Amino acid sequence: MGANQGDEAGVLRAEHRALRAAMKALEFELGEEGGGTLTGSPRPEILRGFRDEVAAHFRLEESGGLLGDADRHDPGTARRVRELVAEHAAILASLDELVARLDAEQDGHSAAEVGAVLDALRAHESAETFQSRVYRETGRGD
Ligand SMILES: [Fe+2]
Numbered sequence: 780m781g782a783n784q785g786d787e788a789g790v791l792r793a794e795h796r797a798l799r800a801a802m803k804a805l806e807f808e809l810g811e812e813g814g815g816t817l818t819g820s821p822r823p824e825i826l827r828g829f830r831d832e833v834a835a836h837f838r839l840e841e842s843g844g845l846l847g848d849a850d851r852h853d854p855g856t857a858r859r860v861r862e863l864v865a866e867h868a869a870i871l872a873s874l875d876e877l878v879a880r881l882d883a884e885q886d887g888h889s890a891a892e893v894g895a896v897l898d899a900l901r902a903h904e905s906a907e908t909f910q911s912r913v914y915r916e917t918g919r920g921d
């Protein structure tokens with residue numbers, strides 16, 4: 780691993796810590812305490828801020844770091860990386876829809892739906908972390 784790649788890994792690690800903190804803050808906004816039930820709808824500006832943070836996180840991953848160079852991977856890993864990038868678009872689309880509904884004040888059940896997007900994001904992040912770790916350890920990604 781060259782110095783540049785090491786820097787990128789450090790940036791991505793810090794990014795992922797920041798994203799986990801943002802997810803925790805959003806859960807707090809929803810009223811989740813100690814793994815309890817999500818009860819409240821988020822304030823629109825909070826959800827919009829979270830959406831922008833997630834979008835910036837995905838952009839960073841796609842423009843550099845391990846997800847940005849799918850072409851360099853073997854075919855199986857390149858496919859997996861493309862799937863992870865496709866998940867970015869799906870997660871962002873869900874967040875955009877929830878933000879639009881909150882803006883239109885049609886937020887009847889948004890706490891549970893925001894919780895579902897958070898679950899999808901968490902699953903995405905752990906698949907991605909696994910992919911990145913295997914890549915770092917083997918240099919091949921599978
Ligand atoms: Fe990602």
Ligand SMILES: [Fe+2]
Pocket residue numbers: 795836840904907
């Ligand atoms: Fe990520």
